[in-house]
Amino acid sequence: MFGFLKDKLKGVLSKFTKKVEEEAPEEKVAVEKSVVPPEKPVEKKVEKQVKKVEAEKPKPVKKVERKPEPRVERPKVEVAPEVPKVEVQVPKVVEKPVEKGFFAKLKDAVVGESKPEVKVEQPVEEKGFFQKITETITTKRISAEKFDELFWDLELALLENNVAVEVIEKIKSDLKSQLVDKPIPRGQIDETIANSLHKSIEDLFGIPGIDLLEKARQKKPFVICFVGVNGSGKTTSIAKVAKYLQNNGLSVVLAAADTFRAAAIDQLQLHADKLGVKLIRQDYGSDPAAVAFDAIKHAEANRKDVVLIDTAGRLHSNTNLMDEMKKIMRVAKPDLKIFVGESITGNDCVEQAKQFNAAVGIDGIILAKADVDEKGGAAISVSYVTQKPILFLGIGQEYEDLQEFDKERLLASIGL
Template sequence: MTKEQKSEERKKLFGFFKRKEKPAETTKTEVEEVTEEKLEQLDQIIKSDSGEVIPEKFSAGKEQFEPDFKKIKEIKEDQELEEVEKAKEVEAKGTETKETEEKKGFFSKVKQTLTTKTISEAKFEDLFWNLEIVLLENNVSVEVIEKIKDDLKEELVDKPLPRDVESKIEETLAKTLKNILSFKRIDLLQKAKEKRDTEKKPLIIAFFGINGSGKTTSIAKLTNYFQRNGLSVVLAACDTFRAAAIQQLEEHADKLNVKMIKHDYGSDAAAVAFDSVKYAEKNKVDVVLIDTAGRLHSNTNLMAELEKIIRVVKPDLKIFIGESITGNDCIEQARKFNELVEMDGAILTKADVDEKGGAPLSIAYTIKKPILFLGVGQEYKDLEEFDANLILKRLGF
């Protein structure tokens, strides 16, 4: 091989290597450029409002995709709202089903005994247990439950069972409960007008109950009730043990634009009541409402003060005020106050949040006196005349 041929072969050989190296440099440059471009896109996406690393545009052949972040947000919110509503619906349905099954348990068990044609006393005791639990859970007192039990026994035990035994049981229960609530209603407006017109004297009403039962607020609501019906009112601040109690009643008096009689802190409560009555007689005021100190029925000294107020002013009506949502505690308070001063009726507060309904029934049966009003809110107008049918409806009758 000549020198020229060898030189040519070397050029070709080195030229091959050079060609191989050049594409490698190009590839490296392209990779670097692509990486830079991608990083710029990622930086822009991270700065976007969505906060999510989603490409703004992405090539899938001929089609272009641009995510609608506003729509995605709306879909998520709709899904969350739907899940919450479903959860509430399931919970409500479960509670309703449970209550219905419990109330119907007694009826269905009695129906199953139709094959025996009669129910023995022992069998009745076993069956009644189911209904008794439901009544207790609804704040129905033991005395009322015993009354219901006796009436049902009389109708069912050792007697031929009718085909429509469930209707018979419901009819007996409804009759018993209506009888418990059938006390003659006291018309406060009529009593106030009659005493004013015939005796030229005010109607005197004293209120009793423990601290925190809503007594003062109920008195303010009654004041508004009398005013709306054309009767004048004076308030007696006989809770002299708490300065805050006098201030609270005075605030109501100012808002309602009525006179309030008060003495100094620690004064004789009976003297305040006496002065209030004298003011009403002198100024021809139609109604005197006496706010007494809230106290536990177990406090002998404070309960003696109530007796003194009653001896001094001889109120026409003595009304117990208690919270219906406290259930058996409210029933026991009514019993003790009634034993001491013999109540003429009751007002139950917070009835709007009492879903059970057993307290009015039990208190009426315990003191053998009517429920006059139910407190159903915080406004002065939120005082409803008692409706026995509403209580029966809450109990499922």
């Protein structure tokens, strides 16, 4: 799923990073860092070094104590005046890392020896609890002109993967505000650009989601109407949603309000039989609004939880059929209007969702056939363009193949 887009983004980001590293001018920036004064750490190190010296050279230490070995009467406190002598030797011990223990060597191998600690040895004026040291960092800075030139490759990749123009403009604006004329530390260019792109795409899904199960339990019967163009996968998606609701303890009634397409009623009857749910139907050519009305009345009489209304597929440009749909909405008064679109149709799917939203005011989106969509443009764009949440992704032909939409999973699938 979305493999082609993932590969394209990976290639473009790599190229983007390489060009920034090669062509963007370098700058030396002095950065001030707040650090804890070195006095306390030094005292600890002194104590540790004294202990090491005592452990490694027990004989000289005994000589310092002079004669009797068991004489504990004199606490070591009296040797305290001699500590300054030890302190004088400590810097030499720090400069020559004599014998490091196993864990010290392991730490150095994994983490690397910290150079800023060496700088702390320099005399620094005390400024309260924290002190400041300066460190020179090499950074890259991207100009607005250079950014436009570099973004062109990314823009082409997004267009090639059916990402909507509105979304591309939003991504460009976000990246520009985060990267242009901002010092980017050398060695962190790839990470900075990838993080900026991740945040920009993540913000596309900022619309609050809909908890279908919670809403369905708040009202009985809860009426959902499905809309979309011909062949978008509405009928199969309705069957999957019915199964999803059944799995969560809710009873369902189906309404065959697609009285226009040949075999549409028979197809839905087949799903109803397999799922063991009631289908309310009339003859072909009947008024679809009447079918929806009958289904709601049946659900009220039999205390069913949810009514799922299938409608005829229609193009948004067909005025008569769109008027018919508006009539269904007036009669059925659905609690939720869900647009079902084919993920693989890319920008067409986004445009259809916009038009249906303008005509009847959709509440949420199901993207069918997402499992065979290698580009992912519709999944990235449709929610941002319509300002409606994606509820589910259709990822197969089985009833269980309905995946609740998760933006983190989508971002991971495109490598971000």
